[in-house]
Amino acid sequence: MRRTLAFLLIAGPYAGRAAAQSPDDGRIRSAVERLAPAMTEARHRIHQYPELGNREVRTAEMIAEHLRGLGLEVRTGIAHTGVVAVLRGGRPGPVVAVRADMDALPVTEQNDLPWRSTQRATYLDQDVGVMHACGHDIHVAVQLGVASVLAGMRDRLPGTVLFLFQPAEEGPPPGERGGARLMLEEGAFRDPRPSAVFGLHAKAEMDVGQVGYAPGPFMAGASSWSAVVRGRQSHGAQPHLSVDPIVTASQVVLALQTIRSRTLSPFTPSVVTVGIIRGGERGNIIPAEVRLSGTIRYYSDAVKDTIERRMHDIFRGITAAAGGGYELVVEGGLPVTVNDPILTARVRPTLERVVGAANARIIEPWSASEDFSFFANEVPGFFFNLGVQRPGTTSGGHHTPTFLADDAAIPVGMRVMTSLLLDYLSGAPAGAGTGR
Numbered sequence: 001m002r003r004t005l006a007f008l009l010i011a012g013p014y015a016g017r018a019a020a021q022s023p024d025d026g027r028i029r030s031a032v033e034r035l036a037p038a039m040t041e042a043r044h045r046i047h048q049y050p051e052l053g054n055r056e057v058r059t060a061e062m063i064a065e066h067l068r069g070l071g072l073e074v075r076t077g078i079a080h081t082g083v084v085a086v087l088r089g090g091r092p093g094p095v096v097a098v099r100a101d102m103d104a105l106p107v108t109e110q111n112d113l114p115w116r117s118t119q120r121a122t123y124l125d126q127d128v129g130v131m132h133a134c135g136h137d138i139h140v141a142v143q144l145g146v147a148s149v150l151a152g153m154r155d156r157l158p159g160t161v162l163f164l165f166q167p168a169e170e171g172p173p174p175g176e177r178g179g180a181r182l183m184l185e186e187g188a189f190r191d192p193r194p195s196a197v198f199g200l201h202a203k204a205e206m207d208v209g210q211v212g213y214a215p216g217p218f219m220a221g222a223s224s225w226s227a228v229v230r231g232r233q234s235h236g237a238q239p240h241l242s243v244d245p246i247v248t249a250s251q252v253v254l255a256l257q258t259i260r261s262r263t264l265s266p267f268t269p270s271v272v273t274v275g276i277i278r279g280g281e282r283g284n285i286i287p288a289e290v291r292l293s294g295t296i297r298y299y300s301d302a303v304k305d306t307i308e309r310r311m312h313d314i315f316r317g318i319t320a321a322a323g324g325g326y327e328l329v330v331e332g333g334l335p336v337t338v339n340d341p342i343l344t345a346r347v348r349p350t351l352e353r354v355v356g357a358a359n360a361r362i363i364e365p366w367s368a369s370e371d372f373s374f375f376a377n378e379v380p381g382f383f384f385n386l387g388v389q390r391p392g393t394t395s396g397g398h399h400t401p402t403f404l405a406d407d408a409a410i411p412v413g414m415r416v417m418t419s420l421l422l423d424y425l426s427g428a429p430a431g432a433g434t435g436r
Contacts, residue, residue: 021353024153028418031149036411039148042066043141043410044115050104050130050137052121053168054178056081059102059140063165066144070151072163079182083165086192087150093159093425097194098417099180099375100136100143101169107131110401124174133396133403135202135388140165142200142386142413149418159425162194169371180374189378196343197375198420199383200413203366204395206387208408211355211416212363213384215344219337220271220297221304222369223330227252227315229279229290231324236284246279248322249290253277255314263310264303271297271367272307297367299336337373340380347382350423354416368398382420386413 042062051059060081067074072085081102108129109117119130147163164183172178206212229252231245253274260270272294279290298304308330315326351360363385372383388405389395396402 022419022423024422025353025419027153028149028415028422031152032145032411032414032418035145035148036414039141039145039410039414040407042144043137043407046137046140047113047132048115048117048119050117050119050132051102052106052123052130052173053103053170054080054172054176055121056102056167060165060167063102063140063144067147067163070147071154072147072151078186078188079167079178081167082183082186082188083163084183084188085147085163085165087147087154087157087161087163089157089159089161089425090155091158093157095160095162095192095194096421096424097162097164097189097197097375097379098143098146098421099164099166099197099199099372100139101166102136102140103168103170104130104136105133105170105399107133107399107401107403109133111404113404131401131403133400134170134398135204135403135405136169138202138386138388138405138409138413139200141410142417145410145414146417146421149414150421153422157422157425160192161421161425162189162192164188164197164375166371180371184374184378189375194379196340196424197372197379197381198417198424199370199372199375199381200386200417201370201383202388202405202409203385204389204398204403204405206385207389207391208387208406209355209391209412210359210361210387211351211384212361212387213339213344213351213382214362214365215339215341217299217336218339218365218383219370219373220269220299220365220367221301221336221373222333223296223298223304223308224293224333225296225311225328225330226291226293227326227328229292229315229319229324229326231286231288231290231322233288234286236286239286242286243323244286245288245290245324246286248319248324249277249279249292251318251322252315253292255318256311259307259310259314263306268303269299269365269367270303270307271295272311273297295333296330297369299365334369334371335373335377337370337381337383338376339382340376343380343382346427347420347424350419351384351416354419355412384416386416
């Protein structure tokens with residue numbers, strides 16, 4: 001209730017705007033119906049031949065070929081394998097950007113599909129299966145479809161659309177750089193510079209035909225951490241001669257959970273996760289050290305700082321009490337993904353017009369993180385969830401072997417995103433970018 005009220009107060013004049021039909025709605029629908037089969041086939045090819053971050057060579061080549069065929073200005077090799085394409089409309093207007101991510105995950109697919117992935121690759125020196133287990137194949141197919149629809153309307157297009165196909169959203173391989181930050185450093189937003197950026201993410205927990213969004217913080221910021229708990233090695237039969245880092249690390253793991261439950265307000269969303277704990281070589285030796293690593297999630301820098309401070313307090317206190325020591329490194333990862341409140345209020349009528357008011361829902365923020373946040377820190381951004389679950393069916397969660405997005409989400413995503421971009425360009429205030 002509090003979130004909805006805040007949205008209405010921020011929305012101002014946009015909150016009461018009726019979801020009237022646009023003259024372009026019919027054209028968009030017809031174009032999407034015509035193009036959807038080809039975009040679905042493109043999705044199948046991408047899904048069947050997935051590639052890990054900074055290795056999306058085949059995917060990028062397919063994307064660039066399609067965009068050149070539409071007559072767009074195409075640049076490749078941005079942030080290793082990224083593709084940037086410019087569609088200049090026939091009428092003057094602002095510049096708007098839209099982003100899709102291309103990379104897959106080191107997950108072995110278990111879905112029974114004729115176009116399932118059987119690809120394998122090396123990740124962290126291990127042979128792994130590769131799968132689009134987060135819906136990035138849907139994202140690319142939707143954006144290729146949007147480019148196709150708008151290219152067919154370029155004579156009437158009031159402004160310029162900057163299409164960003166981004167590598168390594170899931171993170172580049174260790175020791176490499178990549179993703180949205182590197183795309184920006186290598187000029188993705190230069191010449192032309194957009195006045196706003198849009199993006200979407202497949203959501204397995206939402207049915208096809210639904211979209212979800214929220215004004216303000218929408219997806220969590222994320223930092224990774226790693227630690228070493230140091231003790232003193234001894235024979236397992238003589239534990240009194242040791243400083244046992246396994247016992248000490250176990251106490252640390254339990255105590256870290258009190259940050260969320262006892263340090264932060266119960267109304268402050270956050271996550272502190274231990275994902276790896278490793279130590280020891282055999283059962284009758286107490287080792288000298290234990291290594292831990294994990295992730296933290298948050299929706300404000302103040303919460304991030306509090307979590308990091310309390311982590312040091314806990315590691316320091318528990319290891320000192322045991323007679324050991326520690327090292328802890330917290331590395332800043334992804335900023336919070338924030339939906340610009342004014343832009344969110346402005347696009348709300350478009351969402352409700354395209355999918356219906358009942359299917360365009362304000363939802364709770366998602367604790368996953370997104371490096372779309374780097375783009376949205378440069379210019380006002382709007383990021384939404386696209387329902388990809390066929391009604392009456394189930395899907396595995398994101399990043400699991402049975403994650404399954406339904407093809408029917410592709411035309412929905414094409415209609416929604418095309419309408420958002422076109423409505424933005426048609427209604428952007430004077431001076432919002434330089435389209436021509």
